[in-house]
Amino acid sequence: MRAVVFEEYGRLAEVREVADPRPAEHGVVVRVEATGLCRSDWHGWQGHDPDITLPHVPGHELAGVVEAAGPRVTRWRPGDRVTVPFVCACGTCAACAAGDQQVCERQTQPGFTHWGSFAQYVALDHADVNLVAVPEEMSYATAASLGCRFATAFRAVVQQGRTAAGEWVAVHGCGGVGLSAVMIAAACGARVVAVDVSPGALELAREFGAAACVDATRVPDTAAEIRDLTGGGAHLSLDALGSPGTCAASVNCLRRRGRHVQVGLLPSADGTTPVPMARAIALELELLGSHGMAAHTYPAMLELVRSGAVRPDRLVTATIPLDAAPRALAGMGSAPAAGVTVVEPWR
Numbered sequence: 001m002r003a004v005v006f007e008e009y010g011r012l013a014e015v016r017e018v019a020d021p022r023p024a025e026h027g028v029v030v031r032v033e034a035t036g037l038c039r040s041d042w043h044g045w046q047g048h049d050p051d052i053t054l055p056h057v058p059g060h061e062l063a064g065v066v067e068a069a070g071p072r073v074t075r076w077r078p079g080d081r082v083t084v085p086f087v088c089a090c091g092t093c094a095a096c097a098a099g100d101q102q103v104c105e106r107q108t109q110p111g112f113t114h115w116g117s118f119a120q121y122v123a124l125d126h127a128d129v130n131l132v133a134v135p136e137e138m139s140y141a142t143a144a145s146l147g148c149r150f151a152t153a154f155r156a157v158v159q160q161g162r163t164a165a166g167e168w169v170a171v172h173g174c175g176g177v178g179l180s181a182v183m184i185a186a187a188c189g190a191r192v193v194a195v196d197v198s199p200g201a202l203e204l205a206r207e208f209g210a211a212a213c214v215d216a217t218r219v220p221d222t223a224a225e226i227r228d229l230t231g232g233g234a235h236l237s238l239d240a241l242g243s244p245g246t247c248a249a250s251v252n253c254l255r256r257r258g259r260h261v262q263v264g265l266l267p268s269a270d271g272t273t274p275v276p277m278a279r280a281i282a283l284e285l286e287l288l289g290s291h292g293m294a295a296h297t298y299p300a301m302l303e304l305v306r307s308g309a310v311r312p313d314r315l316v317t318a319t320i321p322l323d324a325a326p327r328a329l330a331g332m333g334s335a336p337a338a339g340v341t342v343v344e345p346w347r
């Protein structure tokens with residue numbers, strides 16, 4: 001099969017022929033119809049992810065068709081339209097038994113712990129636990145966007161963030177996950193304040209339902225601005241970018257008893273990021289993490305999409321062939337585009 005392969009961190013990947021994957025006994029091989037390009041792929045390519053070993057094939061936001069299934073797979077057969085959360089769970093550890101597959105103790109992640117979906121085929125483990133049926137009316141490009149950014153945003157806003165109608169929700173960073181969060185929070189009846197440095201991203205945030213936008217290049221203290229705009233601070237705030245600055249701003253923009261959800265990854269040399277804990281104590285803030293979403297909780301999200309209240313298809317702004325993926329991956333570091341690029345390996 002053809003795949004995007006890199007042999008060295010930070011050096012341009014190349015498209016070449018590699019061996020076809022084979023399904024594990026409990027796994028499947030999926031023919032990739034669409035796979036989203038994500039900043040996490042760029043972090044992996046830069047060497048920020050300790051799970052990756054070289055040579056490597058990135059890609060974790062995929063949708064496609066089951067090509068082959070292992071003998072112990074009972075729920076899926078060749079020809080099924082499927083997607084997966086980027087965290088694939090084992091189905092048997094304590095976290096999985098509690099229904100928290102998104103933090104499985106023995107999780108695998110295509111494109112990180114093994115070769116991913118920037119390829120014609122990808123192997124996925126524990127298919128009965130992890131696969132999600134893609135509704136007939138949903139395109140593969142849209143379905144591909146659900147597994148990482150949209151599901152992550154849904155869990156952050158709805159499951160972890162517990163957004164309620166009428167609340168103020170701040171979203172720091174309006175890339176793919178941030179714009180998804182804006183859409184979902186607005187669909188929940190929240191009033192959304194979107195923060196970004198790009199006028200184009202803020203324009204999209206407004207289109208997707210943001211009630212107010214803050215241009216971080218013009219406002220020196222975005223947290224103070226949000227506290228003013230919301231009459232005392234947001235009830236819920238998401239750092240959807242992942243940087244020490246946006247993390248601190250997210251905590252600092254909250255009102256008393258507010259909830260911060262860290263969504264964007266925070267890689268750093270020593271593995272830690274400063275957080276304004278004094279404010280967390282004084283205002284009794286809740287500081288939460290959000291890590292993907294379990295496959296069994298997808299129905300509520302799929303129903304929201306089906307109803308038309310949220311439009312993940314509108315986040316997809318470009319589709320490219322596999323040959324264009326290496327350069328697009330390299331470009332994610334410097335100038336992440338507003339909107340989502342989807343790779344279609346069959347093109």
Ligand SMILES: [Zn+2]
Nearest residue numbers: 038040148149
């Ligand atoms: Zn992703």
Ligand SMILES: [Zn+2]
Nearest residue numbers: 090093096104
């Ligand atoms: Zn598990």
